[in-house]
Amino acid sequence: MPDFKRFLFVILLVICHLAQAGTNGFGHNVLINNFISDMVKKYNFNADELKKLFAQVRRHQNILDxxxxxxxxxxxxxxxxxxxxxxxxxxxxxxxQKNAATLQRAHKIFGVPEEIIVAIIGVETRYGKHAGRYPVIDALATLAFDYPPRSLFFRKELREYLLMTREEGLDPLQQKGSYAGAMGMPQFMPSSFRQYAIDFNGDGQRDLWHNPADVIGSVANYFKKHHWKKDQPIADQVSVRGDAYKKLLGANGQHLLKPHLSQQTLRAHGVSLPKGLPAGMKGSLIELEGKEGPEQWLVWPNFYVISQYNHSALYSMSVFQLSQQLRENRSGEE
Known part of the structure; x- marks a missing residue:
């Protein structure tokens, strides 16, 4: 009888161990092995090193939730x-104030207003205070191998992350980010890091976690590469006459942010236009539920550029309005 109890105890231990492994590790060996094989064939990674790496990667159920x-x-x-x-x-x-010279240099090189750069960093991570606590590789692997709706996207980002850490000489296990794998003060995904991050202080590294100069330069470069137009408007709150303007709004409350409406069309539908607009510049009309009722906004190509950082009208408007507050208060300090 004691032997039988010992046998049951051992079986229970094995079951608990397997259950824990299934919860915290990766049981999809075929998917991971295929991914490793692809990285070896296409990008000359070492198979044994990748297997050792993924043996240390953990699955996070709270990320999936x-x-x-x-x-x-x-x-x-x-x-x-x-x-x-x-x-x-x-x-x-x-x-x-702390990074004034760097912000001025970024504005001069890329044409992106200083207040827009500061606002993006503020909205994303409160200037680095909330840059994420998850190991980036855990987040990306969890979503790449255990979240079918977007597995292809996150496998691509996992690939980009491994390439990025190899290029930058970083330990792939040590970098922290959001539950979706966004990294550093500006919350770049790995593909954006590889494409847009720059070394803006000349120290030979692209550090978006701890180096404000690189963060500032990289955000400005991102906006420039997405066709930011220097000294052009971003958004204007406008008044409207009648209900004809509603035909220009997106269906079912969706915001159409890509500029597609001519100034002539806007006027014809009762939308008042601000003075001094560049000739021929197209915009989009959105309506937001404000504290005092509906607000109508004309948003221009530069607003659309902000939305490429996060495809949300509310996010983009938050960045814009925070930038306005920053500029007004900064002017008052000078």
């Missing part, structure tokens, strides 16, 4: 106070 959670749809009147706060404004002014 977070990404599967439906995005909460807040109206603008509730979304705005999340990002436009006194604390974020103070942090932005402090960041601007």
């Amino acid at each position: 977070a990404i599967a959670r439906p995005a909460e749809s807040k109206p603008w009147r509730e979304y705005r106070p999340i990002f436009l706060t006194p604390d974020r404004l103070r942090g932005g002014l402090k960041f601007w």
Whole structure:
């Protein structure tokens, strides 16, 4: 009888171990092995080294729970106070003051306003205070191999991450980021890091975690590569006459941010236009649920560039309005 109890105890231990491995590790050996084979054939990685690496990678159920959670749809009147706060404004002014020379240089080279660069960093991570706590490789592997709806996207980002860490001489196990694998103060995905991150202080490294100069230069470079137009407008709140303007809005509350409406079309539908617009510049009309009622905004090509960072009208408007607050308060300090 004691032998039988010992046998049961051993069996239970094995079952618990397997259950834990299934929870925290990766049981999809075929997928991982195929991925490793692809990295070896196409990018000359060492198979044994990658196997050792993935043996240390962990699956995070809370990442799967977070990404599967439906995005909460807040109206603008509730979304705005999340990002436009006194604390974020103070942090932005402090960041601007500390990095003024670098921001000026970025503006001169790339044409992106200093306040836009500061606002992006503020909205993304509150100037680096909340840059993510997950090992990037854990996040990307969890989503690449255990989240079928977007597995192809995250496998591509996992590939880009391994290439990035090899190029930059970084330990792939040590880098931290968001639950979706976004990294550093500006929250670049690995593919964006490889394409847009730059060494802006000449130390031979592209450090988006700890080096504000590289962060500033990389954000400005990202915007420039997405066709930011220097000294052109971003967004204007406008007044409207009648209901004809509603025909220009996206269906079912969707915001059409890509500029597609001529100034003539906007006027013909009762939309007042600000003075001094560049001739021929197209825009888009969006309507937001403000605190005092509906707000109509004309958004221009530079607003669309902001939306390439995050495909959301509310996100882009938060960046724009925070940038305006920063500029106004910065001017008051000078």
